[in-house]
Amino acid sequence: MEKDIEAELFSLEALRAGDRAEFARMVDSYYEIIYRLAFRMLNNPQDAEDILQETFIKAYRHLNNFDGRSKISTWLYRIATNEALMFLRRKQPHQVSIDEPIETEAGEAEPLQIVDWCCIPEDELLSAEARGHLDEAVGQLPYSLRIVFILREIEGLSTRETADVLQLSETAVKTRLSRARLRLREDLSGYYAERMEGKSDGRE
């Protein structure tokens, strides 16, 4: 359904024919989501801007390869994630791969903290420091998990769209999202447990 709405927004024919005004309209519609995606992946505004520019340069060059079967946004996300991946590989060779092997059984060999921190009052759970910690924890997820987490949970793509962007199976997307969430839960459990201990120590 969304695809039909989007198809009405831009004329693929005009884009392919090199219509600059139409291309400018497309850039205006998507540059913010692409910048934010790149920023979240790279944690740096300058690098995010480089990826943003490369994404639209590539998109312009390869408009003829875009078959219109997926949404334009999906196609742009795909170009942007590939650009970001290549960028990270240049910076940290041997460390970055979207295909890096991860165990299929989420939780296998992972630590597991059992601390019930749900009772902490909301204003403490959502303190500026806690928010900062959560952002940091997302930034520390391995690339293969972080990209899935960003697309699914922050950009709000469906499992299928995320699979389409990353050219992974839907099962792989679900497994990675599960692992990302469990890692964040683990991280927050450690963080809030310390705060709960600190409090009870103070009372003694």
Next chain:
Amino acid sequence: MEENKNHPCRNLLASLSDYVDGELGEELCAEIERHLAGCENCQIVVDTLRKTIYLYRTTSSQPEIHPDVRKRLFLRLDLDEFIGKA
């Protein structure tokens, strides 16, 4: 929850993300709920997992975009003439 890899609680972990999303089949869902009713530790994991998801959905802030980012992008794409038409 024991630290044994083959412990039933460990096996459950892989399904919890789908469980909290309500995406599990009826049978597996019922199995998990039966287990949760008798396993306090797993109940804590499910509660804190739900809370984790709630927290990042609530707090996720949008990175700021400097206005010059758009301008520089348009210049780089030779779209100078459209910079004024946001």
